[in-house]
Amino acid sequence: MPTVMTAGCLVKRSTWALLAAVAVVAAGCTTTEPDRAGGRGLQEVTVLEIAQPDNAAPAQVQAYASEVEKQSHGALRLHFNDDWRQGEILFEKNTLEDVTSGRVPGAWVGVRSLDLIGVTSFQPLVAPLLVDSHDMQDRIFSEGIPLEMARSLEGHGLMAVAVLPGPMRKVLGVRRPFREPVDFWGAELGVQGGDIPEATAKALGATLTRMSSGASLSGLDAYEQQVDSIFGSFYGLEARYVTANLNLWPAAMTVVLNEAAYRGLTDAQREVLRTAATTAVPAALEAARTEDVSAVAKLCGQDVAFPASSDLQLAALRQAVQPVYNQIAAVDPDNARMLDRLAALRATVAAPPDLSVCPMPGAVSARGSFPEGTYEMALDNDARWQCPGGPRQGTPGRRSWFSLEVRGDKVTIRQRVDSQTAPKESAYNGAYSTLRDRIRIDSLNARWSFDGNALRFSDMTGGSCGETVIWTTKPWVLRTPPAAGAPVVPEGTYETVLSPADRHLCDGQLGEYLLNRELFVPQDHPRTWYLSFTLDGGVVTEHESEVSPTAIARMGWVGSYRVYGNTFELTGLRSTANYPAGTDRRGPMTATFTFVGRTLTLTPVGSWRCESRVLWTRHPWTLTKRAP
Numbered sequence: 001m002p003t004v005m006t007a008g009c010l011v012k013r014s015t016w017a018l019l020a021a022v023a024v025v026a027a028g029c030t031t032t033e034p035d036r037a038g039g040r041g042l043q044e045v046t047v048l049e050i051a052q053p054d055n056a057a058p059a060q061v062q063a064y065a066s067e068v069e070k071q072s073h074g075a076l077r078l079h080f081n082d083d084w085r086q087g088e089i090l091f092e093k094n095t096l097e098d099v100t101s102g103r104v105p106g107a108w109v110g111v112r113s114l115d116l117i118g119v120t121s122f123q124p125l126v127a128p129l130l131v132d133s134h135d136m137q138d139r140i141f142s143e144g145i146p147l148e149m150a151r152s153l154e155g156h157g158l159m160a161v162a163v164l165p166g167p168m169r170k171v172l173g174v175r176r177p178f179r180e181p182v183d184f185w186g187a188e189l190g191v192q193g194g195d196i197p198e199a200t201a202k203a204l205g206a207t208l209t210r211m212s213s214g215a216s217l218s219g220l221d222a223y224e225q226q227v228d229s230i231f232g233s234f235y236g237l238e239a240r241y242v243t244a245n246l247n248l249w250p251a252a253m254t255v256v257l258n259e260a261a262y263r264g265l266t267d268a269q270r271e272v273l274r275t276a277a278t279t280a281v282p283a284a285l286e287a288a289r290t291e292d293v294s295a296v297a298k299l300c301g302q303d304v305a306f307p308a309s310s311d312l313q314l315a316a317l318r319q320a321v322q323p324v325y326n327q328i329a330a331v332d333p334d335n336a337r338m339l340d341r342l343a344a345l346r347a348t349v350a351a352p353p354d355l356s357v358c359p360m361p362g363a364v365s366a367r368g369s370f371p372e373g374t375y376e377m378a379l380d381n382d383a384r385w386q387c388p389g390g391p392r393q394g395t396p397g398r399r400s401w402f403s404l405e406v407r408g409d410k411v412t413i414r415q416r417v418d419s420q421t422a423p424k425e426s427a428y429n430g431a432y433s434t435l436r437d438r439i440r441i442d443s444l445n446a447r448w449s450f451d452g453n454a455l456r457f458s459d460m461t462g463g464s465c466g467e468t469v470i471w472t473t474k475p476w477v478l479r480t481p482p483a484a485g486a487p488v489v490p491e492g493t494y495e496t497v498l499s500p501a502d503r504h505l506c507d508g509q510l511g512e513y514l515l516n517r518e519l520f521v522p523q524d525h526p527r528t529w530y531l532s533f534t535l536d537g538g539v540v541t542e543h544e545s546e547v548s549p550t551a552i553a554r555m556g557w558v559g560s561y562r563v564y565g566n567t568f569e570l571t572g573l574r575s576t577a578n579y580p581a582g583t584d585r586r587g588p589m590t591a592t593f594t595f596v597g598r599t600l601t602l603t604p605v606g607s608w609r610c611e612s613r614v615l616w617t618r619h620p621w622t623l624t625k626r627a628p
Helices: 059-071 091-101 111-117 134-142 145-156 195-203 227-232 259-263 267-279 281-300 311-320 322-331 333-349 381-385 465-472 610-617
Strands: 003-006 009-012 023-025 028-034 042-051 076-081 106-110 158-164 168-173 188-191 207-210 222-226 253-258 373-380 399-407 410-416 425-435 438-441 444-450 454-461 476-480 492-498 529-536 539-545 554-564 567-575 589-596 599-605 621-626
Touching: 042 091, 059 076, 059 158, 059 253, 059 267, 059 281, 076 267, 091 106, 091 111, 091 158, 091 253, 106 111, 111 145, 111 195, 111 253, 134 145, 134 281, 134 333, 145 158, 145 253, 145 333, 158 259, 158 267, 168 227, 188 195, 195 207, 195 322, 222 227, 222 281, 227 281, 253 259, 267 281, 311 322, 322 333, 373 381, 381 399, 381 465, 425 465, 425 554, 444 465, 454 465, 589 610, 599 610
Parallel strands: 042 076, 042 106, 188 207, 188 222
Antiparallel strands: 003 009, 023 028, 028 042, 106 253, 158 253, 168 222, 373 399, 373 476, 399 410, 410 425, 425 438, 438 444, 444 454, 454 476, 492 529, 492 621, 529 539, 539 554, 554 567, 567 589, 589 599, 599 621
């Protein structure tokens, strides 16, 4: 396919389209190509060249580019010029200067670098340990705060056409973990970005080293980076630790154009850029969440450990970086007000720092409560005959009919070979478990999805060719849903309270001391324990606080759950604290449940440890936040 380069704008299109005239504009270039809607006319396409430091744009920026093309019906597109300023330490500052000088119409950079050209309005967003969860970042973007911050670029020859959420920047420890201020004293800490990463390193007593993208870890003790970059730069083969819940700031990013490029666009094109900046945020945020989770699993496979800071250690770190907050507030009164605004939002969201946890051994990544009911599917026998060596049931050229029944924790497949009136034969019986979008059925592992009508399986492993063909070739259509009124446990966040007396119920019993341990609380504070747990697609996380119901809580336990019939089962629970061996794991634990209104009551079945019985079943739980 021929390529045309015009005024710094690269456009690829068909040979036929090259015969069309190319008109160069300040925004990049405008060309004509066949109407993508299928017509025989020409469509004028404007392409904006966007410089970027890597060999591929991050998923967040790609989501924005897709929205731009979608909103403009293909008439406005972004083209990424890869590896821009690759290998340079101040690659973001130099890239921004390239945009303002007109060397390139636009670029995407991390907002952390904007103060290098005098734009300080984003400093509150990257204040250390302030925005340390994706829930908090989601709230900030939903209120439009980053776009408010972006207005200050206009006086610097730039227009921020989009601001997008990013993954969390964590601390990579090369030879030891970094969990509290003393770990940073005198350490060589690699950083990227502008004034705030530098000020944070100094506040923690570290020696600062500015790093280019993908630079060697030689000479470093630690490096602030997002986990996906740690994996992509092969740092996991050399460094050994990432602090699980020490999230310095989000790696939020902005797409900028110089003023000439922006003025060269029509009003309609500018509106497309503005609209896409809003509509791309949900996909960008989901990409950031997914990136953080998937990269952790990859690093765990390289034997990178994820130790967590305690509440006391996090509090000490926040105290140590307070001079950075003072510096941000002193720059501009608007920054001081924004810090207060973000602190108030943080208290409202009340989300603990996001925690990176290695998947449990043998666990599969996952999604949600599996929908009970009876499903049907028809399959051409020819598909089964394509499997070599296996039993070839059915007459070639004809079809067979299958039913899939999901009840409790069991699945059953029955088949009618060659005819819907043929006798039913048993084809498969097994027990299943799910974790998010993965399902395990005995030795079978697969991905599943359900759209309310059809159940689909894909990426199946562990079975024969014939089993894979039956399970994955066609969608299974729901014919008989569960009986009306069947018990359910909605996904979301549940809360309850343990009194001081409750916490002493297991005193004196061998190995039972976790209920009576102290968290980080003011002296003489009442020892009431405020508990919550969140059910999210097969994953349960439990949090604890002794301060107040609205205080930021520490994570206590994380594991898996499943619900079938009137049974609620907890499996693979693991403590996130540093408890003695043998006390940091629980499960499986089975209970019956009732859910009425917003109240969940668990009744233990079988043998439970005393502390687990008190924590999970002593009092009913109230659903305070239903999952979207």
